[in-house]
Amino acid sequence: MxxxxxxxxxxxxxxxxxxxxxxxxxxxxxxxxxxxxxxxxxxxxxxxxxxxxxxxxxxxxxxxxxxxxxxxxxxxxxxxxxxEGFVRYFPIATLVGVIILVEMVLVVRVWKNPPDPTTATLTAKSNTQILGQALYTDYVYPFEIAAVILLVAMIAAIALTMRPRRQKYQQPEHQVSVRREDRVRLVNMPAESKD
Known part of the structure; x- marks a missing residue:
């Protein structure tokens, strides 16, 4: 099954x-x-x-x-x-696919060999439990260093993308002191005569 x-x-x-x-x-x-x-x-x-x-x-x-x-x-x-370049790059893609297939066959061939007795005791626990135990006991310092590096990268990305917000403030003294001549321009245009 x-x-x-x-x-x-x-x-x-x-x-x-x-x-x-x-x-x-x-x-x-x-x-x-x-x-x-x-x-x-x-x-x-x-x-x-x-x-x-x-x-x-x-x-x-x-x-x-x-x-x-x-x-x-x-x-x-x-x-x-x-x-558009799918047909043109198809031979290269086929070559890469064949290489990946050969690598997978080699991995399966090595995997079919009998496991050594040291790994037989590890199968009693789940995969996640084994990974967590190894990560937080044997590799705790590299894990913490990677976490700090990612935190610094995240803070740097946020700091680089933040822009100061430009707020528009109303200034009543400028609004009151405006004269009509500053805002309005009168244009004299001759009227068209229809003949």
């Missing part, structure tokens, strides 16, 4: 990924990308990598794709002009 579920989600993933690059509407392409992310998260769940599946859903589907959709709708991007 697990193998059948894997093939089901894999077929959905392949279909959604192919529709991302072949559909004409950019909003539909972004929605097919969401479907591809969700199906790949389901495959991660089948591989018992719960943290990666939830991170994929929360980060990419929840944040990045909302941003993509917002940008696509705001800019009104026309993908037909962007896809």
């Amino acid at each position: 697990e193998k059948l579920t894997f093939y089901f989600f894999a077929l959905i993933l392949i279909f959604a990924a192919s529709r991302v690059i072949t559909v004409k509407n950019p909003v539909h392409a972004a929605l097919f990308l969401v479907l591809a992310f969700v199906s790949s998260a389901a495959i991660w769940l089948l591989l018992r990598a719960e943290f990666l599946a939830l991170a994929l859903i929360l980060v990419y589907v929840g944040a990045v794709m909302v941003l993509f959709l917002f940008v696509i709708m705001m800019l009104d991007i026309n993908l037909t002009t962007l896809r």
